[in-house]
Amino acid sequence: MSSSHQSLCEVAEPLDPEALEARLRDIGEQRYHHRHPFQLALQNGELNRTQVRAWALNRYYYQAMIPIKDATLMARLDDPDWRREWRTRLVDHDGEAPGEGGIERWLKLTDGLGLARDMVRSNRAILPATRFAVEAYVHFVRDRSLLEAIASSLTELFSPKVIGTRVSGMLAHYDFVSEETLAYFRPRLDQAPRDAEMALDYVRRHALRADQQQAVLAALEFKCDVLWTLLDALQHAYVEGHRPPGAWDGESGLVSGVTP
Numbered sequence: 001m002s003s004s005h006q007s008l009c010e011v012a013e014p015l016d017p018e019a020l021e022a023r024l025r026d027i028g029e030q031r032y033h034h035r036h037p038f039q040l041a042l043q044n045g046e047l048n049r050t051q052v053r054a055w056a057l058n059r060y061y062y063q064a065m066i067p068i069k070d071a072t073l074m075a076r077l078d079d080p081d082w083r084r085e086w087r088t089r090l091v092d093h094d095g096e097a098p099g100e101g102g103i104e105r106w107l108k109l110t111d112g113l114g115l116a117r118d119m120v121r122s123n124r125a126i127l128p129a130t131r132f133a134v135e136a137y138v139h140f141v142r143d144r145s146l147l148e149a150i151a152s153s154l155t156e157l158f159s160p161k162v163i164g165t166r167v168s169g170m171l172a173h174y175d176f177v178s179e180e181t182l183a184y185f186r187p188r189l190d191q192a193p194r195d196a197e198m199a200l201d202y203v204r205r206h207a208l209r210a211d212q213q214q215a216v217l218a219a220l221e222f223k224c225d226v227l228w229t230l231l232d233a234l235q236h237a238y239v240e241g242h243r244p245p246g247a248w249d250g251e252s253g254l255v256s257g258v259t260p
């Protein structure tokens, strides 16, 4: 472990809630994916259509697994008030009826990019690192303390800003996306702050001892690493050209008539 790693997470004496929140925000500033080269290339219009398609295809797996992660977390909440609050996340992603919700809106993006739904939904063409990182998140939420599980969602404190930059950058630079195909992100600008507020309130009230606070900070670092790994994998395979066997080849699984 490097010394910079230790300094972000180490808590010698219990912090007051404001100081704990400041430490969490510091981790976000330093380790969230808004700094990743793939995110910067995406928002600056430096990617080609195949690379944007690869991003949307792989990110679908994250979208599809988030409700499974949240159902796993909900199953551990023994307070009905908390379950009621947490379940809004399931509804956001799954919708109240077929054709609604975040997963469906993500498919509007992959449709708009010309990716065939059966390939996207099968998850068969995603990168191995996408699969491993997303599964690691679900397993973390299942296996760690409830406090760590809730804290791992705190990256959402930082998502509205990166989403805003990403959406405006993509609309400005790519003629193959539109407000309509990027519609997934609009509701997230309200949902993410609401969800992050809820999780932050829990963490501020329940992480009181130094060891609990250290665990909470480490949980946020872990989650930043999950998101970073997803973009690392895309960078390696589709920017630097080291595509693993079995991963999407940039040409198959396109709707007929669409240009690769």
Ligand SMILES: O=C(O)c1cc(C(=O)O)c2c(n1)C(=O)C(=O)c1cc(C(=O)O)[nH]c1-2
Pocket (backbone or CB within 6 Å): 066, 152, 153, 154, 155, 156, 157, 158, 159, 162, 163, 188, 227
């Ligand atoms: O577009 C993004 O940069 C971004 C980031 C994150 C995040 O920070 O975890 C989420 C999302 N989007 C998102 O759309 C989403 O539904 C979501 C759920 C969660 C979570 O940990 O429960 N994070 C995120």
